[in-house]
Amino acid sequence: MRIVVCVKQVIDTAARIVLKDGAVDGTNLAKVLNPYDEFAVEEAIRIRERLPDTEITLISLGPEGFRDALRAGLAMGADKAVHLLNPAFDDVDSLTASRLLAKAITTLGFDLILCGRQAVDDDMAQIGPALAVYLDIPCVTAVTQLEFSDDWNRATVTRQIEGGSEIIESPLPILLTCQKGLNQPRLPSFKGIMAAKKKQIETITAEKLGFDFITGNDSTSTVIATGLKLPSLRDKGVMLDGPASDAVVKLVKSLRDTEKVV
């Protein structure tokens, strides 16, 4: 089976975000493989463990630093990687990114495409479904369980829905976006990390993809981010001191008169 896994790099959610000139300043922040993409890579490896004649290709569209995310996926066990790299790609919107990924993935060939449910940085959750549209294949989102028919031609997919789960069957090729609960991603072993050094990361430039700079047709991002704001700081709490009997009186008064919650 040919599996393509779409991955991206994100700032570690534990990092404290700072804004500089209206953009996130990621200079000294820890960056990691998007956690939802880890589920996708892990699932691909588990399929290969059952069906050894499987090739796992990672693909990523983004700046130089995204190579680290590809390396991390290769260290987990993916076979090879493709990096769509050009400064012009850095600011594209989800739709354009999907179109570019679709162009590259068509040339790779595939039976199954796995994406993370969403990236934890912009939380858009659009790449997977949009990519499926461009490739004209079925798409199932938020997958928590995946099984195949004996001949590996059909997939039975469980997905999370409000208050329960839904089971869907579809022929391959298919695109799935992976949700927490699908698996527990492995940590790369030392063997995997050292082996990843020898694995190939192919760089695909804009020209090779036929990205149209001249008319700007491909780069016309219809959706433009116009601003970023950090959440407002929580108000400082109020300490009620004195003996408990006084404090309770103050508390009730404050809940009734100031906070107006009772």
Added chain:
Amino acid sequence: MFSVDFYDIESHLTDDEKLIRDSVAGFVDREVLPGIQKSFESGEFPFQLIKRMGQEGFLGASVDTHGGTRISPVAYGLMMQELERGDSGLRSFVSVQSSLVIYPIHQFGTNEQKDRWLPGLISGDKVGCFALTEPDYGSDPSGMKAKAVKDGDAYVLNGSKMWITSADIADYFLTWAYVDGIVRAFVVEKGSPGMTVQPIKHKFSMRASDTGEIHFIDCRVPAENMLPGVDGLSTALGCLSHARYGIAWGVLGAAVACYQEAVEHSKSRIMFQKPIGAFQLVQEKLADMLTDLTCAQLLCLQLGRMMAKDEVHYTRISMAKRNNVRVALDIARKARDILGASGISVEYSTIRHMLNLESVYTYEGTDSIHTLILGKKITGLDAIH
């Protein structure tokens, strides 16, 4: 990512060094930290981690054969740092298995010996220990009483070993003893007639590590279990250099854990209507901790780069072991102080690290012994002999 990285050490690491560090850090966060307090309190080594560490490649990180994947000295150091951020006992286990058992068998053993013992040790199916110290000979191992005498196709071993990490759970005992006046090393297999092992109880340090004593009374060890490449005590000291290098890095992990706990506490603990971190005396402690930690990190990084070029005299390792253990212990004690009464509870990691570091201060050459090694290097004068 380095959790405390004031001098951007991150920028000096290669891609695989970062991946290795992050992978071990992930392992420690997921599989070590949740249960380590309980292991420490109950005085039990977390056995279930041994095989997992084998799978991840931690145990075979110093050799390139028999299932091992050798990693750069800096990557090896980063692994030790992350493991000791979990617990010094866990790092001790890996130091012994990897630097003091696998490494010597690989360096000084025959091909048959390697084929026999290395795969199990590297996968984590087997446990090894390094038996050098004796009840009456610690800092001066050359005085050891353990002795082996050749008898037909075996050696008859007599003597006692004390304070041996992993002794109680070991399958292979790398044991040092005199043969005709020269120190040699034997791999004694578990259950050999004439050998008894007892756990050492009542420890207040390294409680999540197994420590034991071993007695050999006319224990017959097949002649083919002697490592032919070992020729005198200097070989044992060579292995110790390797392990001490790992310790110099390892203690940084314990120090980082204590420092972070202290910083967090100093910002949230309110006393005299202010966070205690707002007081100058507390700030001075934190400033000292961060400065010492940063210097110790840089010392390790440069030592590791020199190791990769084979430019390391053991005196350089002595300096790093001595300095970094001192620094880590000092940071742990300051953190303990900043935590106030909470600092004596093992619900915080600081007191556990502080107690563990007392062992690290003593083993692998006491602080004083490394002082004398450096003193001799500087003056050319031997203070001991």
